[in-house]
Amino acid sequence: MKDKTQLNDEAKARLAALPEVLGPKDRLQIPVCPMPSQEPSVRCHNMQEVALGYGEDQAVLEAKRCLQCKNKPCTALCPVGIDIPRFVGFVAERRFKEALDVILESSLLPSICGRVCPQENQCQKNCTVGRSHKDIDQAVAIGRLERFVADWAAQNGISAVPVPAADSGHKVAVVGSGPASIAAAADLRKAGHEVWMFEALHKTGGVLVYGIPEFRLPKALVGREIDKLAAMGVHIETNYLVGRTRTIKELREEDGFDAIFIGSGAGLPKFMGIPGENYVGVFSANEFLTRSNLMKAYDGSHAATPLYNAKRVAVFGGGNVAMDAARTALRLGAEHVSIIYRRTREEMPARREEVEHAHEEGVEFLMLSQPVAIKADERGRVSAVVVRDCVLGEADASGRRRPVEVEGSDHELPFDCVIVAIGNTSNPLIKMTTEGLDVDKRGNFIVNEETLETSIPGVYAGGDIVLGAATVILAMGQGRKAAAAINRRLAGK
Ligand code: FAD
Ligand code: SF4
């Protein structure tokens, strides 16, 4: 079978024909290297990763497209400021280890961010190559190159486990084990503190493990990062619910923690508040994805709690979570999956690539459609969704055009399962059990912007619990920022 991670003959000839020293014109003529992927008709029946990743020659050819802009517009839009031209320049010269070192100066999780960052809104958005072609799809594929470098390092056994500094005599608790907490724990342990990570679930990794499906982010990659923490000496406790097992006050006053970082995320699903949401066969996307990812519901022979056997699935929402739920439903055996979204594809918050992949796999998109009720059969099991048409009105505070419902346009569509994916808020448990912890009206922790310290001295927070549902790279950046502030505090600076 053809190895898709090898250059095809045409691209090979193009690489061979490139002059030794490339000028901007030569670089602009190299077409973007497509990401080798599993065929849609095959991948929609398996849980394996959709994107296969670049091979070496593909990465080198793609890296040669970079113009090495002095003003680095790409780096300016990377939330952690990776020196993109420098790492891409090393890839172009096949100096992959040096490329890795450049990335690791700023990011702890390149194999993850290279896969799931919304690059079209971040590093790739202002890429000069994309702008020269007046097409963002022509931007240098920075995320794919970052993923390539991280995967190359793993394949070549280059695993950088940082060596912690000498024992500082301080003890720090990290609540949660998502990207914010992984980053915080690594930087705190590097400074020589005794670090304890407390995770409520039986598996570590946060949304990277229970939310984002295997076909987009293999769990083994997340496991690798957690193993690194353990190898550095971080103590990891699962099934430990802060607020119940121990409270923040107990950790601070009785268990001797000198500082605490809270990265408890935004795991509480929102519902629509429409009639019928209590019927059998209605799931929050969180529950649906957690059952599939964490409890292996897709593996009928091993699943502890098999998922609902649905044939026609409606997914409400237009973000990454909705795409993940829809594509997971297909892989679990649904014959027909529809995304029901009240605006148009233009306004969808999901990453473009995810929308395209869902489309290729056969997910139907019902745009300008607002679900207004769910109907059930005599046994209380979902049988239909009542949908109202919408048109686009003026832009709202988010800058996107507001959906306006068209009265009298209600119509019923047959479904036997509904997945609600309209967003998450923070879980109120820690707030409810911690006196003096200030939160805003959405329940997000209020922190000092410079240090990420909460209203309780010595207690810091970052990631989705502060930002609301955000992104992996932003959560990771906040974990590092808080760790730096804790390190300064414990060093008496
Ligand atoms: P989380 O990853 O939510 O981790 C929080 C952890 O804290 C969890 O493990 C939780 O169990 C634990 N916890 C909570 N309360 C307690 C407690 N009281 N005691 C102990 N532990 C506790 N972002 C992207 O950048 N790209 C994507 O493609 C993308 N896709 C997504 C798809 C889905 C389905 C979802 C849900 C989110 C997606 N996101 C994506 C968003 C991204 O995953 C989050 O922004 C990010 O994971 C937030 O990291 P975090 O560390 O703040 O929290
Ligand atoms: Fe782009 Fe994300 Fe990598 Fe930054 S971390 S360079 S935004 S893919």
Ligand code: SF4
């Ligand atoms: Fe390279 Fe694009 Fe960054 Fe310029 S903006 S340095 S072309 S990746």
